[in-house]
Amino acid sequence: MVIKGRHVYIRPIKDEDMVSIYQSCQDEEFLYMTGTSKSFTLDEIIESYKQFSNDPTRYDFAICLLENNEIIGDLAILEIDQDNKKAGFRISLHNRNNVNKGYGTEATQLAQAFTFEELKLNRLQLEVFSHNVRGIKAYEKAGFKKEGTLRQSLYFNDTYSDEVIMAMLREDYYKQ
Secondary structure, three states: OOEEOOOEEEEEOOHHHHHHHHHHOOOHHHHHHHOOOOOOOHHHHHHHHHHHHOOOOOEEEEEEEOOOOOEEEEEEEEEEEOOOOEEEEEEEEOOHHHOOOOHHHHHHHHHHHHHHHHOOOOEEEEEEEOOOHHHHHHHHHOOOEEEEEEEEEEEEOOEEEEEEEEEEEHHHHHHO
16 A cells, blocks of 8 residues: 655555664754654564554555655554544654655655555544654644643653643544
8 A cells, every 4th residue: 555645655564664763863953852762673674664564553654755756754653542442642753864855744644644544544643842843833734733832741851841732632633
């Protein structure tokens, strides 16, 4: 399954994507933006994605450029709850050279299309830390709305950050 946009497409994660995912997990800024203090080995990442591939409540996708098929990031629709028609969402670009080009927003919109059109869910939710201003703006641009704040829920780099809960509903998606 491949879902194409104007500049990027998303496809299921492959074994050869693990190195790119691993390299992104070594970037201090990206780790800070996600509030991740643990470092991961390549073997840990490979093992995690093996487990993810057997989890019926999630879909993991690589984000690739249409022009050259280069993987530039990954995203996941996770914790799919069919009873309540909702799921969680996460996204990561793997290289700072691909930030601020609209790729993340476009990939997010492709994930929304999959969530609301293919999976027929009603709600897609994410959590983002308040210090990740660029991420919050990208999510808002893609149609997510802020719903709540968990005040000072992360202590990282000697500073507290809020955790912002954002979501898009099926009705919001179809109004865009």
